[in-house]
Amino acid sequence: MATATTRSRSVVYAPRIRELLDRDEKVFRIDPSKVGVSDSRLMAEVVAARPVLSTERSVYKPAAGADIPHDSATRTIRALGQDAMAGVRKPPPPARGLSGPWPYAGTSYLRRWLFAADPLPVSLLSKRGITRSDTLSRLVDRTVTVWPGSAGHEGRTELATLIRGADDPLERRQAVAMYRRATATLCDGVAALTGNALWLLGPGRARPEDRANLTTVLWETLRLLPPAWMLYRNGGEAYTGLHPEIRPGDDVALFPLLMHRHPDYWPDPLDFRPERWDGVADPEKTPAFMPFGFDGARCWAKHLIVPLAERLLTVALDNRLTVHSPQQQAHVPLRSLLSVRFEARVGA
Template sequence: MNDHRGIDLLRLDANTVGVAAPALIDQILSARAATEFERPTFKPLHGRSIPRDYALKSMQAIGRDVRTAMKKQQPEKIDLSGEWPHVGHVFLRDLILGGDPYRLRFLMDRILELTPKLTWAVIATGALTSFKLQPGASALATLTASASTYADRRYAMGLYRRTAAPVCFTISTLVANALWLGAPFDDAMSNRNILYEALRLLPPSWNILRNASPEYCALDSRIGPDDDVLILPLVSHRDTALWDDPEAFRPERWNSLNPDDHPGFLPFGHVSERCWGQNMVIPLAEMLLNILRNDGFAVSPRQTVATVPLAGLLGVSEVKISRR
C-alpha cells in the first residue's frame, strides 16, 4: 500500500493496469458504460444474459422487501453476539426473507460461497418443482415463483441469490468492519458517519474492472490496446493527497465531506453508474448498527487480531462480538 499510494497508474501484470488517481478514474469510468460482463451483480447467469429491465424488477422487489423489513417492530433485546459478519448475515436474511420457502432462504447460506458449482447444484435441485408461497413471502420470492418451467425456475432462483445475497453479505460485512475499526463509538457520533468511514478504510467493493477497450488508450498512452483496467478504491481511499491522516478511523471527517462527490471515494461505484443497492445498504446498515450500539455490543476485548481476506467482498472475518 505504501509503495503505491499516490501513484496515478501502475502496471499490475502484462495485460492489466491499476488506476487510483481521481481524475483518471473519472475519465475511464465516464468513457463508456459497463458491459454486461463487467457488472458486479447482473453479469450473465450460467451463460444467459440478464436483461436490464429484469434486473431492475429484481432490485425494485428487494427494495420493497427492505423497506418492509425496516418497518417491523424489533424485540427490545436481540442477541447479536457471536462471530461476525455471519451473525449479522443470518439476522438480515431472516429479517428480510424470513417468510420465503426454505429452498430460497438456503440460497443465502454463506457455505455456498465456497464454489459456484455447489451453488448451481443447490439451485438445480431446488428448481425441480414449482413454488408454493405462504403469506408473508417477500416480493422477490413472488417474482421468483412466477417462473413456470424448470429452466426458468433455475434462472429465477439464480437471480434471487444474485439480488438478495449481496444485500445481506454487504451490510453484515460493512457493520462488522465498522465494529472492528471503531467500537465502542462516541455517543455523539452518527451511524452514517461511522459507516462512511468504514467504507473508506475497508471498501466492500475494493476494485472495479473494465475490460480492454479502445477508449482507454486514447485517455492515457500508458494504457495499451489489450490492457484491462482495474480501478482501485482501496488505494484512492488512502491517498494522502485526498485524505487527512488517511490510515486513522475518523468518522468525524464526514461532518464536512460529501460522500457523493469527494474525489476518489467510490464505495458504490462511479457517479456515472452507481450501484443500485446504495439506497438500501446505508439505511439498513444504520438500523443494524443502531441496534448494536443501543445494546452495548462491541468487539470482545479478548480479540486483538483479525484477518481481512483479499476476496471479492473486502471485510474483516471472524470478529467476535459481545455485550460490554
C-alpha cells in the same frame, strides 16, 4: 498508506493488498496485462470511456446460458428494495445471532431478518452452508426451479414472488440466480460495512457524538475500509490513449481503497474521523470519494447499503456487541469484499 489509526486497533492486510497500499504512484502496472489506477481524474475517465459490461457486474452477469433482460434486472432492483425496507420495519431477530465470526454472523443475521419468511427451499438459496458448496447450490437451484413453494405462502418476499411468477423454465432459472445474487450482494455488503465500522470504532465503543450520528461513522468507514475496494474493467480500445501506461488490451483495476487514503485528496487520510462528514449533504459528490462507483456504473443497491448498515450497527451497539478475539489486531483477507475478520459476543 498501509497503516491506519483506528482508535487503538489495527488491521493486517493480505500480502497482495499490502503491496498495493505500499505503492506511491497513482497509475502502475500490476502484471503484463493489468494496470492499476488510483488517480481520481483517470478513474473517472476510465469509467466514462464506455458503459459497464454485463460480465463486469456481479449480479447481472449472464445466467442459465443467457443475458439477463433489462426489465428483469429492473424488477429485481425494485423487489429487493421493497423487501429490504419491509424487512427492517420488522423487529430484529434475537441479538444472540450477532455473536460469532464477523462478517459471517452479520450476513446470517440480515438474511434471517429480511428473508426468513420465504418458503423452503427458496430460503435455502442464500444459506451460507449451501452457497459454499457448488453441488448443494446446484441441487437447491434445480429444486426451486421445479418447486418454488406454495402459491399461498404468507409473508413471501417480492424476490421469491418473482421466482414463482416466472413464465417458463429459463425465466425461472434466471429468477433463482437473481435471488441468490441479489440477497448475497446486499447482505454480504451490509455486513462487511457494519463489521468494518464496529472495528474502527474501537474498544471504547461508540463515543456519544458517534452514536448521535452513525451515518457519519459509516461514511468514514466507506472511506477508510470500503468493502467495494476495487473495480475491474476488461481491456479494450476505449482505454487506449487515456494514459501512457495503459496499452491496447490491458485490463484496468480501479482502487478506491488507495484513492481514499491518499494525502493528495484527504487531510490526515489514515485517521478515522467521522466528524469530517458533518454537514456534508451529499457525500458521494465529495472529490476523490467512490464508495459505490461513478455515475453510470454505481452499485445498484447503493440506496440500501447505508440505511441497512445503520440499522444493523444500531442493533449491535444497543446489545453491547463487543469484539472477543482478536482484541487489537484483525486480518483482512484477499476477497472481493474488503472486510475485517473478528469474533464478537453480545453483552460481553
